[in-house]
Amino acid sequence: MQVYEQNYAPFWDSLGWSALFAALPLLTLFALLGGLRWKAWKASLVALAVSLAVALAVYGMPLGQAVLAGTEGAAFGFMPILWIVLNAIWIYKLTELTGWDDVLRRAFGTLSGDQRVQAVIIAFCFGALLEALAGFGTPVAVSAAMLIALGLQPIKAAGVALVANTAPVAFGAIGVPITTLGEITGLDPAEVGAVVGRQTPVLAAVVPLVLVFMVDGRRGLRQTWPVALATGVAFGVAQFVSANYISYQIADIIAAFAGALAAIVVLRVWQPQKHTALVSSGGGGDAAAGEPAAERPSRGSALLSFAPYLIVVVLFAITTSGPVSDWLADHATWKWQWPGLHVVDSAGEALSATAFKFELLNGGTVLLLVGVLTAVLYRVGPMRALRAYGATFAQFRWTILTVMAVLALAYVMNFSGQTITLGLFLAQAGSVFALLSPVVGWLGVAVTGSDTSSNSLFGLLQLTAAQQTGLSAQLLAAGNSSGGVLGKMVSPQNLAIAAAVVGIEGREGELFRRVVGWSLGLLVLICLLVYLQSTPVLGWMVS
Template identity: 35%
Template sequence: MTFTQNFTAVGNNLALTAIVALIPILYFFWALAIKRMKGHIAGLTTLILSIIIAVIAYKVPAEMAVMSATQGAVYGVLPIGWIIVASVFLYKLTVKSGQFEIIRHSVLSITEDRRLQALLVAFSFGAFLEGAAGFGAPVAISAALLVGLGFNPLYAAGICLIANTAPVAFGAIGIPVIAMEGPTGIAAKEISKMIGRQLPFLSVFIPFYLVFIMAGFKKTMEVLPAILVSGFAFAITQYLTSNFLGPELPDILSALVSLFALAIFLNFWKPKTIFRFSAEQELAAAVTISCRKTNEVHYTGGQIFKAWSPFILLTATISLWGIPTIKLALSGHYEGANAILKAINSIGHALTFMPEVPFVHNKVISKAGAVPAPAFYKIELLAAAGTAILIAAIITKFIIKMSWNSWVQTFGETLNEVKYPLLTIATVVGFAYVINVAGMSTTLGLALAKTGPILFPFFSPFLGWLGVFITGSDTSANVLFANLQKVTAESIGMNPILALAANSSGGVTGKMISPQSIAVACAAVGLAGKESELFRFTIKHSIFLVIIVGIIVWLQNSVLSFMIP
């Protein structure tokens, strides 16, 4: 039995159906922001509520709704949850072996100022990881690094989520942009150009905004030269690469230019005062003594390189895993003649499983006359980015000379730490799959598209924002709403390239409140069960930034139309 989605299922009325579709989303906001539920409880109850609404209001067969939730849960565990496990595990290895103390010292040798550490680690290094891997790894790794440096866990997680705004659209080697070409027929390079004429404005602003959140306006102005170096280095490179090279490299190159530009600049310029958090100021004497002791310790270049080697290996492996040809081999889909890649392909094929999802596979029809959509449990054990990080962790074991017994024990400790975040991720991704199968997300998109030719350019980024909040992925949000953006834009006289770019640019501002991202960040910094606190921290910033993107798009549709390629 097939199920045809009905986007006006409630009273044959789009507005009324949209209100019903909003219920599980509003409930999730209420559960975290007001009720302050633990993340896994909020996720589980939201999932149950979405299934009930899908069955009763949208007439989805019960078995189809439940099985679509299991499909999402499997995807939540692999690849997303697997990245969290591997990332936290790698970080714990460096802490247990004492190597992280050397890493901490090396960062402090560049700057002891918390504002500048946030720019180096959360903004630049996090953007590099986003460009190479995506899927939660940037926030997990950079947040863990900041906590190790002495940041408050909540601040570390929140700052990394907000910093991740700038690179998300071009994350994972440009996949979010490339994904829009298929359903729309518009070249990815043209969409890339338009995004590259929107996001640089945010990329310049985000470093300033990060420091402002941390320290207030006066303390922000003290490090304005460093902020400008960091932001403009990133933004200019992002514009040039997205417009002249395509969507694959903007994040990686922008992050590297920003990171090295700021590090070099800090060799010649220092802030007048060293900023630390208020809790640290209360222990000023102890901190001063600690810093003196730190400054008295001198590590060789070899020791510093060894300490950083786990993260160098992580960068190398996830970058390798992201190369399209190698990615095909790792997932068992390589068809070329290269002998090495053919051998990897054989292993990848053996470790890739694609069983059909019962009651969902070829059963869901998006509209009358459309072909039923396939549905698989996509389990790629070798191709998963988490596997790349695990390989880095295995090599790290030999570099730091840790026994297998300690290595395995640390892995077990990691699994125990992240069990509730994994449950949170599984339930919220399951929720996303349920509302997509039911057609609730499309109902909300159609309702926003009704805002008309004057308001739609402003609200078009909100579609991407909503899509990323629901799915946790700019790629998924782009696939979900790309065609709707294109059709709506053409009907109101808006350039479809601008609307597609708006979807992706708006989506990046939704990443920081996505339940998946919140769970990932909390797991990385040891705040399992505190997801509500992090959500309350990021929600206001998310809304503020998506409004900025909406204004940029509205202006580009009118007085700044010359910016459209």
């Protein structure tokens, strides 16, 4: 098939006019999702059609090459991204099916009767573990439901779950957002993950304090800050260590355990000055007392309820260790050129992204094995387990279509040159772009609801801007992901999920107003951090 050579200023040889056309697919996606409130899968398909039209009519990309670029993106969207998500959610469905999720909830309730502490342990620590395994709204839904069951008011439970789902998002679903950045940009995902691990721990140290403030205002902050701070700092340190020295793929898993352990240790030697009496979903009650304490599960039951997550840690620790990882890379990984796709850059060099990599024992396959072991452990028969898997697939069928469409859109924009055009245009801001880099990621997640989707849309843009401004490519790519996590709490999809779970459908606007201030405030913090990391002031954090 005909080779396509990229041209970054195809319209009148003008970068500005070309950037205007290149932005049309993204503007379409934003308008349909954020303005007209279309379903995500419909908006993604229309935006994909617009990107194909721009690639053909403005950039002169052959139809065959444009379609093939989209098919490679869709394939990457399914394997490994959706493969990880489907298997992770299947594991949780098995715990729901057998009732062990309820045992786990009651076990959490016995750690402390204080709702402020419960918000930190459940929404932040356990939510991070769910984010590490599945992402895509699962932590928000599960955490909000558990907080309501423990007596928190519905609107507070939803708000707390949304804000808590920030610091872990960049490493969610076994590091898929970082893996996607590496695939899109050609950067080493381990290097990008290491830089993200030097940014999001700052959020981790702050978010638990925000959560106790949301539950009980200044009094809650004053009375429970030791356990909140200890949890956040332990989480952040563990996230940093894992992302930089172990594996970015299991950073959230290690951090979640470290944060929960820190909370338990502090609670063993210190208790909040006074437990707060808050109105529960049932109409009243003291947070210090209640049914969970009376239904304390045995240690054996509590451990068994947590067993699937322990199995995940063990298997990923094995498969990501040096010798095993090297063996898998040599014997269970295949890489080939996407059939028929021939694209070169403006210098005539072939794009590395035309190569597709398949790992037999990837994160999704490991989670599939965990699911099988979970079914055996909980005595779920093969047919029942298969029906649960089918139900998982059916439940997320539109999510599957959305993710594949967004990745196809990203690949069409990247291969045609649209994303590079936008990057060159924005790079005219010079070194100040480091301040704006997280904002780009925030916008992407606020609209798409996914850090993975935002990274796929804007990863190459960040790389192009870095090359033009002389800034660190790893820093700007990481800034896109770190800033993006703060858009998660205001995305229409997550707001709708949280509102539906707690039974306040139609009050998404009220929920938005509760969390948007925290979203923007924490975004400013990340913007300043990334900018300072681009200067000698904090440049040592990146080098």
